[in-house]
Amino acid sequence: MKNQYVIGVDYGTDSVRSVLIDTSNGKEISQSVFYYPRWKAGKYCIPAKNQFRQHPLDYLEGLESTIKDCLAKAPSVNPSSVKGISVDTTGSTPVAVDKTGTPLALTAGFEENPNAMFVLWKDHTSVNEAAEINQVSRTWGGIDYTQFEGGIYSSEWFWAKILHITREDESIATSAYSWMEHCDWIPAVLIGSDDVDAVKRSRCAAGHKAMWHESWGGLPSEEYLGKFDSRLAALRSRLFEDTYTADVSMGNLCQAWADKLGLTTDTIISVGTFDAHAGAVGVEIESATLVKVMGTSTCDMMVAPFDEIGDKLVRGICGQVDGSIIPGMLGLEAGQSAFGDLLAWFKNLTMWSVQNADIAPEIKQQIEDSIIVSLSKAASAIPISEKNVVALDWVNGRRTPDANQALKGAIIGLGMGSDAPAIFRAMVEAICFGSKAIVDRFKNEGVDIKQIVGMGGVAKKSDFVMQTLADVLDMPVKIATSEQAPALGAAMYAAVAAGIHPDVNTAVSAMGNGFDKTYFPIAENVALYAKLYQKYEALGAFVESQTV
Numbered sequence: 001m002k003n004q005y006v007i008g009v010d011y012g013t014d015s016v017r018s019v020l021i022d023t024s025n026g027k028e029i030s031q032s033v034f035y036y037p038r039w040k041a042g043k044y045c046i047p048a049k050n051q052f053r054q055h056p057l058d059y060l061e062g063l064e065s066t067i068k069d070c071l072a073k074a075p076s077v078n079p080s081s082v083k084g085i086s087v088d089t090t091g092s093t094p095v096a097v098d099k100t101g102t103p104l105a106l107t108a109g110f111e112e113n114p115n116a117m118f119v120l121w122k123d124h125t126s127v128n129e130a131a132e133i134n135q136v137s138r139t140w141g142g143i144d145y146t147q148f149e150g151g152i153y154s155s156e157w158f159w160a161k162i163l164h165i166t167r168e169d170e171s172i173a174t175s176a177y178s179w180m181e182h183c184d185w186i187p188a189v190l191i192g193s194d195d196v197d198a199v200k201r202s203r204c205a206a207g208h209k210a211m212w213h214e215s216w217g218g219l220p221s222e223e224y225l226g227k228f229d230s231r232l233a234a235l236r237s238r239l240f241e242d243t244y245t246a247d248v249s250m251g252n253l254c255q256a257w258a259d260k261l262g263l264t265t266d267t268i269i270s271v272g273t274f275d276a277h278a279g280a281v282g283v284e285i286e287s288a289t290l291v292k293v294m295g296t297s298t299c300d301m302m303v304a305p306f307d308e309i310g311d312k313l314v315r316g317i318c319g320q321v322d323g324s325i326i327p328g329m330l331g332l333e334a335g336q337s338a339f340g341d342l343l344a345w346f347k348n349l350t351m352w353s354v355q356n357a358d359i360a361p362e363i364k365q366q367i368e369d370s371i372i373v374s375l376s377k378a379a380s381a382i383p384i385s386e387k388n389v390v391a392l393d394w395v396n397g398r399r400t401p402d403a404n405q406a407l408k409g410a411i412i413g414l415g416m417g418s419d420a421p422a423i424f425r426a427m428v429e430a431i432c433f434g435s436k437a438i439v440d441r442f443k444n445e446g447v448d449i450k451q452i453v454g455m456g457g458v459a460k461k462s463d464f465v466m467q468t469l470a471d472v473l474d475m476p477v478k479i480a481t482s483e484q485a486p487a488l489g490a491a492m493y494a495a496v497a498a499g500i501h502p503d504v505n506t507a508v509s510a511m512g513n514g515f516d517k518t519y520f521p522i523a524e525n526v527a528l529y530a531k532l533y534q535k536y537e538a539l540g541a542f543v544e545s546q547t548v
């Protein structure tokens with residue numbers, strides 16, 4: 001185990017980071033981050049339409065740059081001692097591909113077509129298709145294929161996105177041989193696959209987002225898919241039947257990428273997975289622990305032994321999938337479509353006149369960089385009160401409980417004295433109330449939660465948000481030490497796939513980085529938030545009743 005290393009590659013919304021890890025103790029040897037250039041320039045996206053697309057070249061350039069940089073920063077690590085690479089990505093982030101598994105945007109004639117690119121998780125252009133999937137699933141007379149995905153299908157997911165693009169863009173409908181998740185495509189590239197039918201697809205992606213379940217033989221039936229579009233039914237046989245957990249090897253690094261990266265073809269590439277699931281492993285998830293991955297959005301992750309959940313279907317979450325987090329256990333996922341993103345939205349709102357003023361770009365940047373921190377400081381000084389402004393966190397729709405991406409945010413209780421910190425405070429409370437709705441749903445559905453573990457950008461950066469969360473949930477919130485938990489979790493999977501550790505639990509024990517801080521609820525605040533939460537619930541019910 002000594003002197004054996006693995007690389008975890010974590011594709012987030014804005015950037016990809018690779019981390020070189022020592023498999024004996026989980027110590028980070030080096031890391032490197034790459035911001036997607038086309039994405040940063042706003043290309044292929046139309047925020048007003050909720051269209052968010054990413055070009056495959058952003059991903060490939062980031063893969064090469066970050067891995068090479070990691071190795072360059074660790075001259076003492078012999079390339080032949082890099083035993084495995086594992087990749088996690090956002091999801092559901094699918095792309096139309098040809099028979100070789102090449103995204104259509106990398107083929108002639110499709111280079112600038114957003115429909116030929118990855119449809120990022122937060123793209124909500126398929127709200128209508130998701131609604132149609134839900135309606136048909138409940139009424140068509142056959143199996144309800146949404147049952148293991150919380151009973152409600154989301155526009156953030158695989159089939160809704162494929163259906164939308166198939167209908168909208170004839171050129172994609174006719175040229176797409178198959179579709180792949182981002183987390184399946186990168187490992188396939190690394191092993192040099194040129195046959196999409198042979199790619200080992202991620203259990204995590206398939207089970208949580210593509211209605212894949214062993215009990216009905218994999219993906220939903222052609223008959224069901226044909227209710228939406230005959231082209232969807234025809235696609236089924238060109239997708240996949242089997243799925244694999246992230247501790248399984250997909251193959252060896254191919255010669256071309258070994259040469260490009262300066263590694264050897266002995267390096268094992270694991271089956272891909274989602275960032276939140278890898279992150280949960282990276283922070284040592286165990287039964288009765290809710291891991292909250294708090295960044296742009298949240299993913300709220302749990303694992304449970306099969307016999308504990310049995311036949312129970314947890315309503316309104318993003319799915320319960322065999323082995324999606326820890327092989328041999330059920331993985332459960334819920335989440336909020338906007339968490340840090342709500343604060344970022346408010347930051348952008350307050351920045352409008354600065355952005356449009358004749359001010360030097362570096363000054364604009366300085367102001368922008370300081371806004372959330374200064375608002376947090378001022379907002380945390382405002383006493384909690386039932387008279388405060390109340391907001392909803394649904395600016396990007398509601399992921400769970402009970403997905404409804406058509407829902408919008410709202411703010412009530414504004415007066416002449418409602419300044420920016422007062423509204424920012426309501427935003428922070430709103431994202432914490434959204435978290436409480438999820439915790440309550442798990443508990444009401446009989447899933448025990450004994451502790452909360454926080455990780456991700458917001459967990460690391462904001463004492464204010466974390467203390468509010470502990471108070472609203474009335475539970476201690478323990479913050480994981482690792483700055484790069486998804487990449488660390490991916491590294492743990494890689495260490496198993498490469499045969500260094502026998503299973504994920506052993507890898508977690510050897511490579512876990514522990515915890516560095518716990519926020520405890522303050523009794524007085526807990527009582528006040530309990531009252532404010534009722535207002536949040538009432539506002540939510542009203543907004544939902546007014547949403548068509």
Ligand SMILES: Nc1ncnc2c1ncn2[C@@H]1O[C@H](COP(=O)(O)OP(=O)(O)O)[C@@H](O)[C@H]1O
Pocket residue numbers: 012013014294295296297339340341342343344372373376456457458461462465
């Ligand atoms: N000081 C802060 N307090 C609270 N939230 C913050 C702070 N700084 C940044 N954020 C939020 O963190 C989010 C980014 O989190 P991060 O985990 O880095 O990203 P990602 O979700 O893409 O992995 C942004 O939405 C941003 O609004």
Ligand SMILES: O=C(CO)[C@@H](O)[C@@H](O)COP(=O)(O)O
Pocket residue numbers: 012013089090091092121208274275276277293295296297298299333335
């Ligand atoms: O939904 C999932 C996973 O199921 C995430 O990939 C998605 O929320 C994006 O997460 P990040 O905001 O990049 O942490």
